[in-house]
Every structure is written in structure tokens, then in C-alpha cells.
Amino acid sequence: MKPPSHSVLGILTGLILVSCGPADKIWPSEKIGPMWVNRYGHSNWTPIWDYCSRELTNLPGIRTTECTVPQVNELFIGGGLQAPDKDLRDALWEARTWELFIDGHEVDLPAFNIVDFHEEVDGGWIEHRLWRIRLRNIPEGLHTLHYVMQVNRQVENDPLEQSPGTYELIVNFTVEE
Numbered sequence: 001m002k003p004p005s006h007s008v009l010g011i012l013t014g015l016i017l018v019s020c021g022p023a024d025k026i027w028p029s030e031k032i033g034p035m036w037v038n039r040y041g042h043s044n045w046t047p048i049w050d051y052c053s054r055e056l057t058n059l060p061g062i063r064t065t066e067c068t069v070p071q072v073n074e075l076f077i078g079g080g081l082q083a084p085d086k087d088l089r090d091a092l093w094e095a096r097t098w099e100l101f102i103d104g105h106e107v108d109l110p111a112f113n114i115v116d117f118h119e120e121v122d123g124g125w126i127e128h129r130l131w132r133i134r135l136r137n138i139p140e141g142l143h144t145l146h147y148v149m150q151v152n153r154q155v156e157n158d159p160l161e162q163s164p165g166t167y168e169l170i171v172n173f174t175v176e177e
Helices: 006-020 086-094
Strands: 030-032 035-038 061-069 074-076 080-083 096-102 105-107 114-121 124-131 134-136 141-151 165-175
Touching: 080 086, 086 096, 086 124
Parallel strands: 061 165
Antiparallel strands: 030 035, 035 134, 074 134, 080 124, 096 105, 096 141, 114 124, 141 165
């Protein structure tokens, strides 16, 4: 019997890799139970950060926070960073990689894209970059966001002076009735 051709082996290998790859991650407009995980757009959303701390330290490690969130139509959960100017924001972003888990389910963050915006604070501007992700139809009770940010290299003038390493933010939030 003749061995399979290289093209057949390539197709089989590709199918195996695809079945084990990003398809296991949450994509926009998918559900975790009754809860929708979507990109945020121009709608009436409430930032989780109005109720929960998103502060990280300047040293690698894990920070856990507990908070209560009211029942809302859409809860913006995008994490990210800020800097005093666009160039520094871009350099900080380039030096980092991100992961997010919602109630234990890994999210394909690049599929949700990012949003850049600025705001005036104390007479100066702050440049933001956040993941565009929101939750809808959130059941009441306890939920967990687990952000993992890997700082791959130190960036000069980093406002948080974060050194290389892994920073984790675990947000245990309870949605009220």
C-alpha cells in the first residue's frame, strides 16, 4: 500500500490544529450560559470599572478584587491601559500580551478588537486603549473576570513603572437582582 501524500497529511494536520485552536475560545456574539459576550459599540453600556477596581501594582503578581454590580443591560468589561500620550500608549501596548477568562472560559481577545480614546483630566489628556468587550443578559450571582497581562519588556516613562513579568487581575463580581 502506498503511503498518504504530503497534501493529504497537510490537510489532516491542519484539521487537527484548527479543531484544537482558537475555536475553543469565546468569540464575539457567543454565549456563556444565558450571557452574551459581545463587542461593545455605540450603545447604552455601563463600565464594570465604575464598581470594581482595575488597579494593578508595579510588580508582577496577582490582585483579587470583590465588588457588586447592579443588573444592567450591557456591562463593559474591557481592560487595557492608559498613558499621557499616544506614542507612550502604543509602546506600552506593544510591550504587553493579554488574556481574559470569563467564568473560566478563555476569550479570543483579538477577535473583539480594541478601542482608542482620550479624555481630559486635570487640564491634561490621557490616552486610553481598551479591549472592546461587553456582557449582556448577565444572570444574577457571582461571576469572575480573570485578566492576565504579560509585560514582555520594560518601557521607558511607564506611568506605573511595571517591570517584566505576569500581572493578573481577578475580579469577582456579584450581579444584584
